[in-house]
Structures are given as structure tokens and as C-alpha cells.
Amino acid sequence: MSNKRWRKRVLGDRRLAPETLMMGYGYDPFLSERSLKPPIFHTSTFVFRTAEDGKEFFELAYGLRQKRPNEEPGLIYSRINNPDLEMLEDRLAIWDEAEDNLVFASGMAAISTTLWAYARPGSVVVHSGPVYGGTDFLLKRILPQFGVNPIEFPAEGGIKAMEEAVERARELAPVAALFLETPANPTNGLIDIGRARALADGLSGPEGRRTVVIVDNTFLGPLFQTPIAHGADLVVTSLTKYVGGHSDLIAGGCSGTTAALDPIRGMRTILGTMCDPHTGWLLMRSLETLKLRMTAAAEGARKVAEFLSGHPRVASVWYLGFLPEDHPDRPLFERQCKSAGSTFAFEVKGGEPEAFAVLNRLEVIKLAVSLGGTETLASHPASMTHSDIPHEEQMRFGITPALIRLSVGIENPDDLIADLGQALKA
Numbered sequence: 001m002s003n004k005r006w007r008k009r010v011l012g013d014r015r016l017a018p019e020t021l022m023m024g025y026g027y028d029p030f031l032s033e034r035s036l037k038p039p040i041f042h043t044s045t046f047v048f049r050t051a052e053d054g055k056e057f058f059e060l061a062y063g064l065r066q067k068r069p070n071e072e073p074g075l076i077y078s079r080i081n082n083p084d085l086e087m088l089e090d091r092l093a094i095w096d097e098a099e100d101n102l103v104f105a106s107g108m109a110a111i112s113t114t115l116w117a118y119a120r121p122g123s124v125v126v127h128s129g130p131v132y133g134g135t136d137f138l139l140k141r142i143l144p145q146f147g148v149n150p151i152e153f154p155a156e157g158g159i160k161a162m163e164e165a166v167e168r169a170r171e172l173a174p175v176a177a178l179f180l181e182t183p184a185n186p187t188n189g190l191i192d193i194g195r196a197r198a199l200a201d202g203l204s205g206p207e208g209r210r211t212v213v214i215v216d217n218t219f220l221g222p223l224f225q226t227p228i229a230h231g232a233d234l235v236v237t238s239l240t241k242y243v244g245g246h247s248d249l250i251a252g253g254c255s256g257t258t259a260a261l262d263p264i265r266g267m268r269t270i271l272g273t274m275c276d277p278h279t280g281w282l283l284m285r286s287l288e289t290l291k292l293r294m295t296a297a298a299e300g301a302r303k304v305a306e307f308l309s310g311h312p313r314v315a316s317v318w319y320l321g322f323l324p325e326d327h328p329d330r331p332l333f334e335r336q337c338k339s340a341g342s343t344f345a346f347e348v349k350g351g352e353p354e355a356f357a358v359l360n361r362l363e364v365i366k367l368a369v370s371l372g373g374t375e376t377l378a379s380h381p382a383s384m385t386h387s388d389i390p391h392e393e394q395m396r397f398g399i400t401p402a403l404i405r406l407s408v409g410i411e412n413p414d415d416l417i418a419d420l421g422q423a424l425k426a
């Protein structure tokens with residue numbers, strides 16, 4: 001689909017910025033009737049010029065031989081590869097500062113396929129808590145059915161809690177992965193990726209493999225946090241959120257080195273968890289405005305968080321930008337995150353009835369789960385996204401009945417403030 005000319009990342013000695021590269025990186029218009037934008041390759045399979053070509057393409061795709069210098073994998077079948085997905089993967093890898101990327105049918109498809117590729121019966125996965133409800137279910141209820149056990153540590157427990165969990169794991173079994181969700185959904189708790197890397201280096205995985213550090217970067221990624229630069233092996237992202245950005249698709253991604261992605265690529269081919277070409281095309285369109293959208297949403301979120309923090313009916317606001325100078329997470333926030341982002345939670349005074357009353361009165365802000373879209377969404381983690389997690393555990397993580405999560409979009413922030421004002425006043 002492309003040649004070197006369409007994969008240029010520098011102009012003279014100037015390195016081109018990701019937002020510039022999103023307009024056409026990896027796409028050769030002269031291979032597609034000079035169409036400025038890539039077509040959607042709505043096809044299940046690709047025609048081989050010769051039987052020998054087909055044989056060669058399969059040999060490479062199935063790892064039966066090494067890739068020759070400058071060889072591009074041949075197109076075979078859309079469960080294995082597809083031009084829209086390959087272009088999208090090239091572009092996502094740029095944002096994640098990774099060698100390569102794989103796209104999936106959902107964030108959960110990315111997370112589960114990645115864990116299937118690295119975990120083995122009798123191994124453990126050390127993970128932070130809280131994690132997204134679906135991930136929590138996968139780690140605690142599904143993987144144990146296959147002999148893979150989770151060891152959890154609380155995000156707010158800091159480095160000490162992570163070190164203790166790793167110590168416990170080391171004594172128990174090979175550690176397949178350290179899985180971190182940072183910032184955590186919905187509490188915005190932070191985990192030190194660099195420290196996780198150092199701890200993983202002292203462990204070994206099943207079958208003598210390296211213990212991989214996997215970071216779920218959905219909350220800030222890919223614009224405001226680049227976990228690979230801090231030592232992560234693999235970065236998983238629900239592309240449904242900020243990257244898709246318009247609440248009109250479901251997809252996921254995983255970035256890393258080509259070698260680290262290899263077993264995941266093989267697993268994706270067999271499980272069939274890849275993204276479809278139309279969704280891939282929509283994601284490429286979304287990537288063109290990613291920086292504009294995420295920057296505008298982050299500016300709006302700050303204004304909304306400032307309004308909420310001064311409101312008499314609000315008990316607390318968990319916005320990363322408000323971390324006090326002397327908070328233990330403050331240096332980590334400054335080192336690891338480039339912005340506070342635009343998803344945060346706040347507690348109303350009272351409990352579930354008071355939180356529900358606010359949610360039910362909102363008029364501009366929509367009552368829906370998910371985040372990272374152009375529109376602002378409000379939800380109730382305890383009874384919605386995190387309702388799978390038992391009540392005592394929710395309380396331990398601070399997911400209280402009074403907690404409301406907001407994903408601030410790109411509307412005029414003063415309209416959002418007016419809406420929250422009327423909902424809180426009534």
C-alpha cells in the first residue's frame with residue numbers, strides 16, 4: 001500500500017510532528033486512482049498474482065521464514081491483514097512512540113488477546129486496582145478458569161503496594177505480566193510505570209519468557225501519556241474513547257516492539273479479534289483531529305473541575321490537575337503525564353439518591369457510559385461500569401455511591417457549567 005516516500009517522518013533535519021503525519025502517513029495515492037484519502041478496502045480476501053506469491057505471503061504471515069530486508073508482508077485475507085488496518089497501525093504506533101501496533105475489534109479484544117498471548121496455566125498476572133469493570137471481570141473471573149491467577153494491588157497504595165504484590169507473586173508462580181491501568185478508571189489513581197519496569201526485570205514469566213509490563217492507556221492516551229517511553233512493553237488502548245472520539249465506533253489497539261507484538265498478532269489471527277476495515281477507516285479520519293479534540297476537551301475539563309470544586313453540594317473532585325504540591329502522586333504526575341486529560345470523577349454530598357438526582361436533571365450533558373467523545377457524558381461507576389466489582393471492593397477503591405464520572409467533551413465549557421449548576425441546585 002505504500003512505499004518509503006509515503007512513510008517519511010522527517011523533512012530535512014526536521015522531525016515531523018504526529019499531528020502532521022496523521023494526514024497521510026503510510027498511504028500512496030498513486031496506488032488508488034490518485035484518491036487523496038485512502039479507500040475503504042471492503043474485502044474479505046486478496047487476489048494473488050501467482051501461486052508462488054500466495055505461498056510466499058503465507059510463509060511470512062505464519063512465521064515459517066524470516067522477513068527479507070525491506071520486504072512488505074503481502075495481503076492475504078482481512079483477518080490476517082488489510083490495507084486500512086495496516087495504515088491505521090502505522091499511525092497509531094507513531095502516537096505511542098512504538099515500533100508497531102495492532103488494532104482490534106474493541107478495547108477488551110486488545111486486552112484479552114494480549115493476555116491470552118502471554119499468560120499460561122499456572123502463571124499469575126499482577127495488576128493494579130481499580131481497573132475497568134470488563135478488565136476486572138477478565139482478570140478475576142475468566143482467566144482463573146484457565147489456571148491464570150490475578151494478584152491485585154491498589155493504585156492508591158503507591159510503589160510499596162506494587163512491590164508487595166510482586167513479592168507475593170514471585171513466591172507463587174511465574175509472572176506473565178504486570179498489568180497497570182494508569183490513570184485508573186474512575187479514580188485517576190496513578191501507578192509508576194518506570195518502577196513497574198524495574199520490578200518486572202527482576203521476575204521471569206512462564207516458559208522462561210520476559211515478564212511484560214502492559215499499560216492500559218485509555219484515559220490519557222495517546223496524546224497525554226506515552227507509557228513506552230517510561231518502560232512499558234505493551235500499551236493497550238480502547239480506541240472507542242479518545243481516538244475514535246465521536247462515540248460512534250468500538251475498537252482497540254496494542255502498541256509495542258514488533259517482537260513483543262508477534263505472539264499477539266498470531267493470537268489475533270486465530271481468535272479473529274481484529275478490527276474491521278470500515279472502523280479502521282473511521283479511526284484514521286478521527287486521528288486527523290485527535291490533537292485538536294483532546295486539547296480542547298482538556299481545557300474545558302479544567303474549567304468544569306474548577307467550577308465543581310467550589311460548589312457547596314460537591315464533596316470532592318478527583319481531577320489530576322488539582323493534585324496538591326505535597327501529594328505523593330504529584331511528582332509522578334509531572335513525570336509521567338503531559339496533561340490532566342478530560343475524564344474525572346466527583347462526589348456529591350450524600351449518596352446514591354443525591355448522585356442519581358443530579359444525573360437525572362442534566363439537560364446538555366448526556367447520561368451514558370464511555371468517555372473521550374466530542375460530547376460530555378456523565379455516569380455512575382458504582383452502579384454502571386464498575387457494578388461487577390463487589391461493594392466492599394468498590395468502597396476500598398473509593399468508588400462510592402456518591403461518585404459521578406464526567407467525560408468532558410468539546411462543547412462550550414460555560415454551557416456545561418450552567419447545566420451542572422442547575423442540576424446541583426435543584
Ligand SMILES: Cc1ncc(COP(=O)(O)O)c(C=O)c1O
Pocket residue numbers: 106107108109132134135181185216218219237238239240241250251252370
Ligand atoms: C480504561 C478502559 N480500558 C478498556 C476499556 C474497554 O474498551 P472497549 O469498550 O473498547 O472494549 C474501557 C471501556 O470503558 C476503559 O474505560
